[in-house]
Each structure stands twice: as structure tokens, then as C-alpha cells.
Amino acid sequence: MPQKPTACEFCFQPKNPICWSQRLDAWTCLTCHLTQRTAMPEYTDSKEPKFYVPPGRYILCVTEYAVKYRQTGKTAGSQEFEVKMEIEGQGCAINEYFILHSSTIWRVEAFIRAAGIVLKKGQGWSFIKNEGLDKGWQWTDLIGLRVHAQLIQDPQPNGRIYNKVSVYYSDKGFLPKRVMAEQAESAENAPSEEDIPF
Numbered sequence: 001m002p003q004k005p006t007a008c009e010f011c012f013q014p015k016n017p018i019c020w021s022q023r024l025d026a027w028t029c030l031t032c033h034l035t036q037r038t039a040m041p042e043y044t045d046s047k048e049p050k051f052y053v054p055p056g057r058y059i060l061c062v063t064e065y066a067v068k069y070r071q072t073g074k075t076a077g078s079q080e081f082e083v084k085m086e087i088e089g090q091g092c093a094i095n096e097y098f099i100l101h102s103s104t105i106w107r108v109e110a111f112i113r114a115a116g117i118v119l120k121k122g123q124g125w126s127f128i129k130n131e132g133l134d135k136g137w138q139w140t141d142l143i144g145l146r147v148h149a150q151l152i153q154d155p156q157p158n159g160r161i162y163n164k165v166s167v168y169y170s171d172k173g174f175l176p177k178r179v180m181a182e183q184a185e186s187a188e189n190a191p192s193e194e195d196i197p198f
């Protein structure tokens with residue numbers, strides 16, 4: 001990669017990402033727009049990014065999630081988990097939105113069952129560690145959960161194609177959780193009984 005300039009030769013802006021924007025072959029000063037060409041782009045043998053797969057059955061694995069609250073519509077105020085799942089072996093991922101609202105909870109529960117998690121009817125549960133600890137809620141750690149799922153394609157008005165889950169299968173066998181690097185590290189520090197998600 002090209003070397004970062006030390007400072008702008010014209011306005012002397014310091015060399016940091018706030019003052020400079022980086023291209024493959026140049027840095028541009030955001031104050032005076034002086035562009036310092038550094039080198040030709042180096043060949044990196046990059047592959048065309050893949051954004052979706054053909055419809056079919058795949059294994060999904062949760063790699064990231066973010067907790068939000070719905071702002072609008074009939075689900076406003078409900079907790080929402082924006083979940084990123086790797087489509088295993090395909091080099092791409094899918095975003096799923098689990099909304100904890102009475103009208104959408106069936107989808108979340110279908111996912112939970114597909115992941116092989118057994119909850120009793122009426123049992124409290126949470127995706128957030130320590131939430132409901134005093135009430136005896138079961139914590140389900142999303143990270144590393146794996147499911148069999150049917151994917152379909154969802155073409156957008158802008159021409160992009162996304163995948164969407166049409167079915168979470170709970171009759172195709174269950175898959176062991178994937179142990180993430182972070183989890184493997186903390187496992188070395190001997191977690192206490194109640195830290196172990198089921």
C-alpha cells in the first residue's frame with residue numbers, strides 16, 4: 001500500500017485520517033485538496049465480492065449482531081437484533097432482523113428452534129447476557145449459533161439482490177455452535193457455571 005504523506009506540503013495539515021482521505025494510489029488533503037500521488041495501485045489479486053447466493057438450502061452461522069429499538073410502525077419500541085450470518089462456504093453473508101414483538105416473535109422462535117435450543121413454553125429467555133438474571137431468564141448467546149435454512153432471493157428496486165431466509169429448519173438435524181476466537185480466549189479464563197450459555 002502507498003505510504004502516507006507526512007503532512008500537506010501546501011497547508012501543512014497533519015498526517016491523520018481526519019485531515020486526509022486515502023485512495024489506492026493517492027492521499028488527498030481535505031483542507032486544500034492537494035492530492036499527493038504515492039504509487040500505482042499494487043496488484044492485490046482481489047476477488048469480485050459476492051453478495052448473494054442462488055436460492056437453496058444453506059448453513060448459516062451468526063458472526064455479529066447489534067441491538068436496536070424499532071423507531072416506527074407497529075413494532076415501535078420493540079427490541080430488534082440486527083444479526084449478521086455467514087452463509088457457510090459461500091463467501092458471503094446475510095442480514096436478519098429479529099424483532100421481539102408479538103407479531104414477529106414466531107420468526108425469532110423458529111430461529112431458536114433451528115439452532116437446537118430447547119425452551120419450555122412460558123420460559124423467559126434473552127439474547128443479552130445477564131438480562132433477566134434475577135428473573136431466571138435463560139441467556140442464549142447468538143454468536144456462533146448455526147442453523148439450516150432455506151434462502152430465497154429478494155431483488156431490490158435499485159437492482160441489487162439480497163438473500164432472505166424463507167425457512168429456518170428444525171427438522172434437518174442440529175449443528176454445533178462455532179467457537180469464535182474471542183470465545184476461545186475467554187474459555188481459557190475458566191468461566192463460571194452461569195456464564196456458560198446453553
Ligand SMILES: [Zn+2]
Nearest residue numbers: 008011029032
Ligand atoms: Zn492541504
